[in-house]
Amino acid sequence: VEQNDLTGIRLWLAEHHPHEIADELARMDSSQAIVPFRLLDKDRELEVFEELDPPHQQEILLGLRDSAFHELIAEMDPDDRARLLGEVPAKVATRALAGLSPQARKMTAALLGYPEGSVGRYMTPETVVLHRDLSVGRALEVVRAQGHDSETIYTLPVVDDGRRLAGTVQLSDLVLLDPETSIKDTVDVLVPRVSAVSDAEEAARLMQDANLLALPVVDSEERFVGLLTIDDAVELIEAADTEDIARQSGASPLAGHYVAASVWAMARARSVWLLLLIVAATLTINVLQVFEATLEQVTALALFIPMLTGTGGNVGSQSATAVVRALAVGEVRVRDLPKVTWRESRVGLLLGCVLAVIALTVGTLLVQDLEIAAAVALSVIAICTWAAVIGGAMPLLARRVNVDPAVVSAPLVATLVDATGLLIYFTIARAILGI
Amino acid sequence: VEQNDLTGIRLWLAEHHPHEIADELARMDSSQAIVPFRLLDKDRELEVFEELDPPHQQEILLGLRDSAFHELIAEMDPDDRARLLGEVPAKVATRALAGLSPQARKMTAALLGYPEGSVGRYMTPETVVLHRDLSVGRALEVVRAQGHDSETIYTLPVVDDGRRLAGTVQLSDLVLLDPETSIKDTVDVLVPRVSAVSDAEEAARLMQDANLLALPVVDSEERFVGLLTIDDAVELIEAADTEDIARQSGASPLAGHYVAASVWAMARARSVWLLLLIVAATLTINVLQVFEATLEQVTALALFIPMLTGTGGNVGSQSATAVVRALAVGEVRVRDLPKVTWRESRVGLLLGCVLAVIALTVGTLLVQDLEIAAAVALSVIAICTWAAVIGGAMPLLARRVNVDPAVVSAPLVATLVDATGLLIYFTIARAILGI
Incomplete structure (x- = not known):
């Protein structure tokens, strides 16, 4: 395409399925994608067009002459057409509707009357009854x-x-x-x-x-x-x-193709949660300030902070991810909250006990201080149990108050568990070390 | 079911679709599930049975009398039958095959001849040609x-x-x-x-x-x-x-239903990665030990450890999750590695600059030390860029060496970024504080 090799493009188009062509078009810039699209036969044009996502369909449409534009819109399936027109700017939608037959216009308007994300926007009204x-x-x-x-x-x-x-x-x-x-x-x-x-x-x-x-x-x-x-x-x-x-990784869903999205759009989709989370993470600074005197006395305690917060975050994310998925596919319902909490607490305790053995060994070997190692090991057990409960319960609580459970992302759980985990760690350490 | 209210069960079964009944059976203990299953009509029995996953099908089968067992197996679709027999113990499979007609036995054996996870195990051979x-x-x-x-x-x-x-x-x-x-x-x-x-x-x-x-x-x-x-x-x-x-949350996939799985099975599915990760996390202890003298001089540096590792982990997980998904749905291919790395590095740099502003503000307000705050802010920029590159590149590298990219889980990226992030942080802090 870059070399404007029209014969080469024609050959490539003839040899590939509509869905493969659509996939390649979606990876191109809008100004480039229009060239191979115009070279398609009339009937394959529609097939390829229907395989594209609405944002890419819109880009193609804006590059077409008026007659080709109206023809394409008129030939689309009514549900696909309504979905496309629901996403384009009002000016484009009006132009598109004007070119339709009265019957098609009525049908499209009816579909557009259903709320976004509802079945009405995706169903086909053209059936034999x-x-x-x-x-x-x-x-x-x-x-x-x-x-x-x-x-x-x-x-x-x-x-x-x-x-x-x-x-x-x-x-x-x-x-x-x-x-x-x-x-x-x-x-x-x-x-x-x-x-x-x-x-x-x-x-x-x-x-x-x-x-x-x-x-x-x-x-x-x-x-x-x-x-x-x-x-x-x-x-x-x-x-x-x-x-x-x-959502699970704390990003807003990106409209469109990974390769075609702009760097700005990607950064924006990810920034909202990151900003919230870094603000929430100042909690960990507050907690550590409370224990700053303890830290000055025993600097070695600081060595285990990343391992403890990391492990707590991992356990919490696993629970949250498992429960969010189980909710999405219908294996778990809101009223299962007590069952899920009880289940996750036992899973967390079990995992904590296993991981504590490693923590105790590593702690003893690296700092040669049995008291510190014991504090780290006990903290691992407590933090894992706590993290699993939080991670399991939060998606269900979110659903109960009608928030998308997927918003209980792994990073959100990890950040919450970080602050509380540090509180647990220093409380245990002070008790054992007697300071 | 618990009260053995047979009339109540019959009424409930008559009012629900096979897939709803299968869903409820999957949530029960195997000893309980067999009771309502036996109460089903002959023809609905098969419909419900085919909606169950192989592990649950196996439990039901083992609770049936011989004639009912053979009848059910014989009536299944050949691909479903082959998939079930591929998963049950050899003794059960032999017993099942023995009850089949010679033709059905041949067909099942042919399907079982295809490797697990191949199309042959899922296709139906019974078609009109x-x-x-x-x-x-x-x-x-x-x-x-x-x-x-x-x-x-x-x-x-x-x-x-x-x-x-x-x-x-x-x-x-x-x-x-x-x-x-x-x-x-x-x-x-x-x-x-x-x-x-x-x-x-x-x-x-x-x-x-x-x-x-x-x-x-x-x-x-x-x-x-x-x-x-x-x-x-x-x-x-x-x-x-x-x-x-x-996999993205660092757990092995769980066979079967969330509610029906045992606590042991759940802990086992999650423990493998947690164990690897806690061992990997000892790297962070090593890094911190290198800088222990610095920490003793300026304890305040420890306050920002969880925030920095947390933010790096979040940015890295977002990149990894986005790229793994883009690979799974075919939006990105292995040869896009340079493009993806370049893209993610700019996204990471952008995110880092925005988050650094927050870090600088929080740092100045909480510790009243401009040098430390500056070190934290600069570290945020460097860590975010680095985390995004690592998170974006690793799934593609995994695919290139034929490892499932989903193995590059959020926790794995977070753990790797933790250790390198601390290295970056203390190097910058020492340079700025002149120690």
Whole structure:
């Protein structure tokens, strides 16, 4: 691309799948990415475009001529289009909506009416809807007549006279069953359903748990409004995991690609928590000032500070990470708080006892002072137990007050455990050394 | 369950989906879980059983009578069965295989022949295979005749005379297209394919990127051997993410459910890294011993140790976490090492400068010594830059030597940065204080 080798680019494009092309485009500068994109065939253009994230889609759009711009928007799946228009500046969105057919504009506006992050923003409204009084054979004819515009025809919603959702049937059943069978008798009425305003990530995890290819979405009166499809659910879960992982390390989630993000954006995403944490870390200075006289008497006590705070932080982070993940995948609920605390306290105590043996050995060898070594070892046990309890309980407490549990990041737990751990250490040391 | 209220259990079972029942069973002791399981209808029994993880499946199996045991095994999907038998003790596996029909036994043995973690262990061999010379109408008849035993009929592999994979067709195409159309003209020949011995997680991420419901699997001679379906891919991705998240916090991945795991198992999963890290942390003691004379002269320097090691650890963990995730989802490759290092060094420098302002203020206010505060502030800048570079580079270096990058956990980076950070801090402090 840099050498403007158009033949070379054309060759490369012809040999790769849309998702591979999209991946390469996402790694380029916006000014560069538009060149290979313009060289794509009309039909592959759309495929590649739909594989890009909204920020990259926006960059491509702004580089296109008016006719190409409107054509691309018009051909997108309605849910993808609504999601893109929800993120671009209002001016671009208005221009895009103006180029749509009245029907497509209405559909897009309806999807944009659902809150951000809700199922409504991710579902597809373009489906074949079957009436429950049809026979399997008739239903298959309906699918044949109307199925061309649908994003999926594998899961088909079945409704009653008031468009209320009765359940779903699978296309495989329509194909494999006797055409005379009634839809009433094959519809899966127990299939889970979600409201269009409910949380999209939860809906996606439900699809995963229940092994669904598509999840029917209903309005407040149980009327069918759309399907959440598995490809969107998989994207939702990946995005949620990436977000949780970033949060766990004390960073805000980064919108877009690691390689394409600016250094400023990366620093900004990480700075908020770092600033809070360094302020919180002044607590450790306060604690140490209280014990400054002790430190002046026995400087050797300072040698073990990094090891103790490090170990406490590690144990606390492990507990927090395990509980945040267990919450995310639904293995633990808020009401498990006493169980989790009791569990983590025993795990922490066990780990503390094992690590104390090492601490005692190292302490004795390096400072040749049994009293100091004993103080360090006892502190390891106390700090590990305390850190595991804090790390296990905090995500559940966060969820209880409706804060994202992933905010209880490893660095947050580590910083909290640092200050309290030092308090524990010097209290024990003073008692043993008799100062 | 505890009160042995059978009617209550029956009522609860009737009202819940198989995946919800499986979730509750996974939270119980094995001796308890068997009671509600036995109360399930025959056909729901299988549905619930297939939702359980292999360790829980094994517990349930061992509680069943012989006939129920064999029936359940025989009715499982072949890929799920192979995965279960790959994990149970050899005695149980032999007993299970003995109860199977010769054909099912052969199929299971073939799947078990693929290495653990390979696509072969997760694919389904039971599919309808279409020949490329068929017409769409004939193909639909083949699907109708043979489709009842297949795990999926939505993606259909198309082969040539030598059973070599030509591509796939979608059932939706068979239903929607003119029956006279030739399969040759509709088959998607560009569809990605993977070898049965390739890595299952990579194949699952490929399916996600390319939005596939099923991925065709071939042997070394390009012959079709099975399909990897999206439900298995989603499970694979979730398991891989859970594993990465655990590794990132320095714990081994825990097999099974958070609530059901024993305290011993949890402590064991976390102890390996903690032990290594506490040994590595003795490095910090060595470093501090080198500077013990300095510490005795200016005890106030000790006050800032936890804040500096904490901040360095936080910055390093953020970089490591971001790069490990970017590697996992394919945004970064090994050859990006120089780019990543350069990027992270600038992010670290930026963050360091911002945090240094806070450190300078806090230092001046709390110890009233401008020289010490300046030493702390300069150290923050140097440590942040260094930590970001280490955190960003190490996962890529790990991948280059074929070690799972997730092993470069936040605690590992933090511990490494602790020792080097102290070295930086005391060197700067000695230069500024002139001691």
